[in-house]
Amino acid sequence: MKDITYRKISLALIAVISLALNVRAQTTIDTTKLRQHPRLLMLKKDEAQIKALLKQDTLWLNVHKSIITECEDMLTAKVQERIVTGRRLLSVSREALRRIFFLSYAWRITNEDKYLKRAEEEMLAVSSFTDWNPSHFLDVAEMSLAVAIGYDWLYNGLSPKSRTIISEAIITKGLEPSLNSKYNSWLQATNNWNQVCNTGLSYGAIAIYERNSSLAENILNRAITTIQKPMKEYAPDGGYKEGYSYWGYGTSFNVFFISAMEKLFGTDFGLKSQPGFMNTGTFYEFLTGPSGIPFNYSDAGGIEGLQPAMFWFANQLNDPSLLFVEKTYLQTKKFNAKSNRILPAAIIWAGTINISAAKPPVNKMWQGKGANQVAIMRTDWRRQKGIFVGFKGGSPSESHGHMDVGSFVADFEGNRWSADLGMEQYNSLESAGLSIWEMGQNSQRWDVFRYANFSHSTLTVNGHKQDVKGEAKITKSSDKPKFMYAVMDITPAYKEDLQKAERGVAIVNNEYMLISDEVETGSKECVIRWAMLTPAGVASIKDNELILKQNGKQMHLRVEGIEGVKLQSWSTAPPHSYDAANPGTVLVGFETKVKANSKKAFNVYLIPAGIKISKTTPALLSKW
Template sequence: MSRPSTLAPLLVFAMSASLSFGAPVAPSEETVLDTLHAGHPRLFLREAQWTGLKTRIASDATLRGYYEDVLAAADRYCTAPTLEYRKITIRLLHVSRECLDRTQALGMAWRLTGDPKYARAARDNLLAVCAFPDWNPSHFLDTAEMSHAVGVGYDWLYDWLDEATRATLREGLIRHGMKPGLDAYARHWFVRNAFNWNQVCNGGLVVGALAIADTHPEYARQMVPKAVVSLQNPLKTYEPDGAWGEGVGYWNYATSYTVYALAAMQSALDTDYGLSEMPGLAKAAEFPLALTGPTGLYLNYADIGGQARRGPLPCLFWLAGRYRQPAWSDAEHALLAGGRRAGANHLLFYQSPTREKVSRPLDTRFRGPVEVAVMRSAWDDPNALFVGVKAGYNRVAHGHLDLGNFELDALGARWARDLGADDYNLPAYFGNRRWSYYRLNSQSHNVPLLDGRNQHLDGKASITRFDSKEDRAFAILDLSSAYVEGASRVLRGVALIEGRRAALIQDEFRLARPCEVAWGMTTDASIQPSGATAVLKQNGRQLTARILSPAGASWSVESAEQAPPQAANKGVSRLIVRFSRPAGDVRVAVLLSPQWEDGETVERVPVKPLADW
């Protein structure tokens, strides 16, 4: 079996370190810099690794293609206007991210070609941001990402910069990044929390502090030990299976900055203090891969784009190397081979493709603070049937009131969808108006509704049973605490059945009082309802939704469109069945049947209690 090769001896740590998991041990302020690599560059790649990368580009056609993508981006940045201080409402984040993108591409292009035009363009942008009045510490993500950008630029361009420019960049980094960073460690909530802010803020500050640790060691001496302690909070939430409560989009953001922090420590200090040995991170790469449907769209929950599609994830290269899982880097190579452009991080963390055939499970359950089950009919068929369902907590960072929400792909299209996030700049989007917004509350999600009410904010759900067999698979969720105002028990079953050619969504309620029960599904398809049957059409394909229970129930169609300032949701509909029932037991069962190319569709299946599944 071939193994992915690494860039040079320094990175062998990422391949050969023990995979036995233990608790990280934070260094002391007195000893943390004892192993500091004193020269530059020391962030992510040292001089020998840059030399090795240049050699590899000449001999590795795949790597050479990625290198050409980075050069093309760097050429564009050479003629782009110099960055300016422009906030969008409370955020400078778009400028920080643009600075990081430019610095990585331009710095890498200079180190690999020696062409001074790249260094000049990077320097001009770095000087511009260091002359800003601040890096917007009131929204500290902006400060952290800018610290990352300036730290990388200072380190990678160090040999080209004159001493006066180095001093200016150091002063800007200290004034706008390091000093606010020390203040943040003393008082900011990101230090103790367990979501993306933690990794981004810690990662950006660690990179910045290590860049200047030889001339201004006081910042790294204080920040690195604090970061090692702080980062353990979010890294624990990956356990046990690598899932992420904020959805796949924020999985990428959080995990990328985890990788930045750990890789910077490894290259500058020869250790990450055991952080990469925390067990959940060792499985994290499975999460975005499993949650990508055959359409290329992610299973969507929390504040992620409503049509969020699997994009480049260069952190998969680092994870593949660290945990000896070439299938993860091969999955990223496959995506890039489909026409997506590589970025600088693909070169930094590069793993050679193996093209080994990997047999992945059709069905996966992820446990943890968020629980997710995904099931599919095939991995290598863009027309495959796929369904995913989400449990966990409603009260989570970037969360929606969406416990039990499902999404479904078939025939190359997404039929049941989540609308995703709305504009973060809506009034009180993260405050007391959050649950008034259609995309965030229960009304837009593919979840049961009782009397048209939202799920309880403190609701939580668990996957109580999960089963995967050759011809079928199912997950059963207990949603009861999300519906305490109307029911003493609410269960949802989601299954692929009949040789994985149809999906069944079945809900069981024990109503505590008379209620209107609603079952709804959001879709881009056109809908033709007729009693208990509805025909959905899009892209020349067809799916039939049949109400199997209760008898006599009929479909209706409602618009999902909203008035400004909310997102319009133009052309999106809700397929709904509503009926009233007295207190007692109620069952809703809906069969979703694609019309396959052979003309067959699953017409009807027997309805059994979830206890008998």
């Protein structure tokens, strides 16, 4: 073990890091700060602040109690085993992170040795694995984070033998495999893989610094430089191209990384100045509708519950309004302690903001002009109130993308009327032999029902799939309450069949919703299917109007601009044995023929029962 009592990173090394980051070099970064454990995320002095918070605020005390309850269950659970599912050890790594993080937190706050002993057992168990599955490196990253936190936080309570076994596992099963080009292609990635892997390994490097300082410095310097690749994707306004669930993954780990750097070195190495990054909390907050359901485009799941990273952003920006949605989760005890493996971080990042006093954001519209563009509009921030619309552009070729260009979700008074089926479990598809990570036009990925445009609230032309390389962008928008809207040029998704396609989505007079489409055909006639996926039941269909019903409420869907149109419904039953079931959903809409070399414009209205439309909004998007 090297004596690092007076060791300091050299000026030359700092200059190299600073040059790469284009930030001003610091004179010294004193690594003697690394000498004492605990040194990751929650320092020794932070424990008193957390204990004080738990005494002062019952909302946070409830979170703490939920963690302790889970820890009690863990005491009698079977320790983790190396069980690979398909090509992944990831479920084991994630449960290891939940257990070790929770138990280590419990020991530090309660000083009860039963939590330390159980965490030690868990760490020794995973340290004995043959490897942490480097062929799927997310598994290694999450396991490294788990064991690093446990090793660092419990260091003074671990036996010397356990310290040796655990630190050796971090080095040989975590850090060293990341130096092998066979396993580290994620260093060039611009998605969550880069953020997760760099963070997990950096925590491992910091935890075992004394045992191998040169390896640790290599890992940290590499991470500070390469984690900028996915961070650049937040530009210009904070959007996250992979959507709701992967924001909770990649961004959370990115925050873990920055938080550790600031705790240890007193600097973020310029990372927070990356354009758009510090605005991304606003994007995430906007994604949740008044129904409580997220705008779950691409490979997104359901409600995530309390999101620890949001408290970090709110405190960094001193903006309590970023926590308006999180306040609801705290008040309703939606902590998801059985699945939220990073839940203790919420308490660590709670800061001094009075969560009960968090007011709703002022703005009611958000739009992203970066990769995978979306527009989000609402009339009210309160749960079960107002109208909420999420409108999707972008491209199917983006990471975890679907053929959902032009699709939309919609909430009215707490019910979701236009929906998205979201993600499908990867292992089930991979086990069926599908190659779902090839993103070409003829990839088997697009044979999956939930991935193609046939299941989304958008257009299908001549029964064809959307162009995988097509990218739709916002061309105009307005946040005025009387007519809040966004218009997208979705032509690139349909260039095989159409000369032009534009879609506008609007909330009118804070009362109803309008979807306006304009298409232009080329040398052949086109059959256009307009569809909306809905969890509502169909009460009646009559020519150009149908009535949907849900939870005692009704919604009228009306079509104007197409003579003789006949509304209908289509089943969402899975067409293949490998497709997931879609219970409680149906597609509604219509088909229309558009002659060759012609233009067509039509409107679809979503009107709650009891609302009367005084006049029709002009169909031509040029007049919006």
